[in-house]
Amino acid sequence: MASGGEFDFIRTRLGPLTRNHAAALGLSDDAAVLDPPEGCQLVLACDTLVAGVHFRADDPPETAASRAMRSNLSDMAAMGAEPLGYLSALTWPRDIAPDWRDAFVAGLAAEQDRFGVPLLGGDTTSTPGPMTVTLTLIGSVPQGAALTRGGAAADDDIWVSGTIGDAALGLAAQEGEAGAPAELIDRYTRPESRLELGRALRGLASAAIDISDGLLADAGHIAETSGLALTIEAGDVPLSAPARTWLAGAGEGGLGRLLTGGDDYELLFTAPPAHRAAIAALAGAHMPLTRIGRAEAGAGVVCRDASGETLKIDRDGFTHF
């Protein structure tokens, strides 16, 4: 449905992003034609980002591109999938500066090459509203190997990768909040995509999700889909050094803010205790893997503070102390 001057943009700017992948047909056709890997299932996900909602309207274009790609890749990671390529639906404001647009595409290019995910197709349109980008990621997993939210069993451990709450603090810092640690801004603008971890967890994890809504809310999704209760020890939740420093001066609501802050894109997963050593071996200097609780019969998420007190969590994911 691209029209007019969009054809030039697609050919000259987006064309190179296919990296000559045969499936893209040079972006000159109605659709991409992809050979699915033998013996695999396809993993399909799309995420929409709207300027002013999912990234700041005054974020640099590279940040918008990075967040779009990484939030989508994070869904692949959570399923244990190998991304094969993506479709981009780019909806530009009519008055967008050509430089901004080119920088956004350059940002996409840098991200896709970092993760080895070529552009296979898409659509380019204009809007009287804010910039809106929907990426559709196409990935694959060996037959039956996909991690889902629904596989947790009673007595499974609950694990999390990386550190929690950093993206929320990074966003606060970018928005100029007093005391929010500026060194965490990168965790908001360029969140990790735990693709390698996701693939390594096939056969080890029983359920997985990426943390986009916040640790406690996403734990709730596993609890609901698996039909279990998840008990999380707040004192065991891994925090970065800047987050610990911030928390020391943040007062009583600080911990709740970290536990419910979105956009970390770390993996939250469950696994049988028998897999503890195998999972611990996957951790690295830049990616701690931490046990933070246990799944059991019941429903919902219980979060206990360091003194064993139960924290109250309302349905929107906010914690009241």
Place this chain on the structure above:
Amino acid sequence: MASGGEFDFIRTRLGPLTRNHAAALGLSDDAAVLDPPEGCQLVLACDTLVAGVHFRADDPPETAASRAMRSNLSDMAAMGAEPLGYLSALTWPRDIAPDWRDAFVAGLAAEQDRFGVPLLGGDTTSTPGPMTVTLTLIGSVPQGAALTRGGAAADDDIWVSGTIGDAALGLAAQEGEAGAPAELIDRYTRPESRLELGRALRGLASAAIDISDGLLADAGHIAETSGLALTIEAGDVPLSAPARTWLAGAGEGGLGRLLTGGDDYELLFTAPPAHRAAIAALAGAHMPLTRIGRAEAGAGVVCRDASGETLKIDRDGFTHF
């Protein structure tokens, strides 16, 4: 990335649209997990529609849903693909009426059932701007059987399905233009999706495209991708009875308007003359198939009027007489 009250909407409104397809995982996971059909290639396309750009902001929700689904299915038709399912990225204005939203989803449901295409996943977000919907269609073709824009050969016939220019006149009628035939409004609001024709053309057509940008512009895409010239006899282009009546009173620019009007979503395709009888046999009472010209060595699109005069076509697809 859905948040807050969106979860209820996804479960109660979108959940039923999966029609319990296993790949959708009940819309409760990060991605869909689809078994690709044996021996097939995947066909992947997405199209974005923005309220006020690709449908009228005051169109009924069913029209928006219908146009979104059919413009996307049309890409599947043009590739000769069998649609397997779709992902919906729905971006709602913050002040959208719940009734409008529910009617849009009901419209999607009616469309997907008509064409047998279940919802497999997606994303639901909000925007301060106009409603924006991106559907990603996932289809399949037998290995090597996809129709593309690049396969036309010199001396191939040029064919078109249905009648041309009706959607442009239907839109004009809906916008209250004097003389535009109201009986064509349906052709704008509910354009045909030529899925069955597309599949039947595998092995018969050498190249194909769906007419979204207008007959001449889309012929230009085949000409460019195939590296050929396409000569179209304007007098042979099939017109509906209301369009013929309108044309008789429209003056000199009328024909050009029909030949460049978008959104018909009919199929334009090329085929060797040896396949004429086989292709003619695919036509039906509600779907004429008409030969309108010939491919030859060269470049670009030449359009001749009934008296053999060459019509001048500028690069934006508009025709000057």
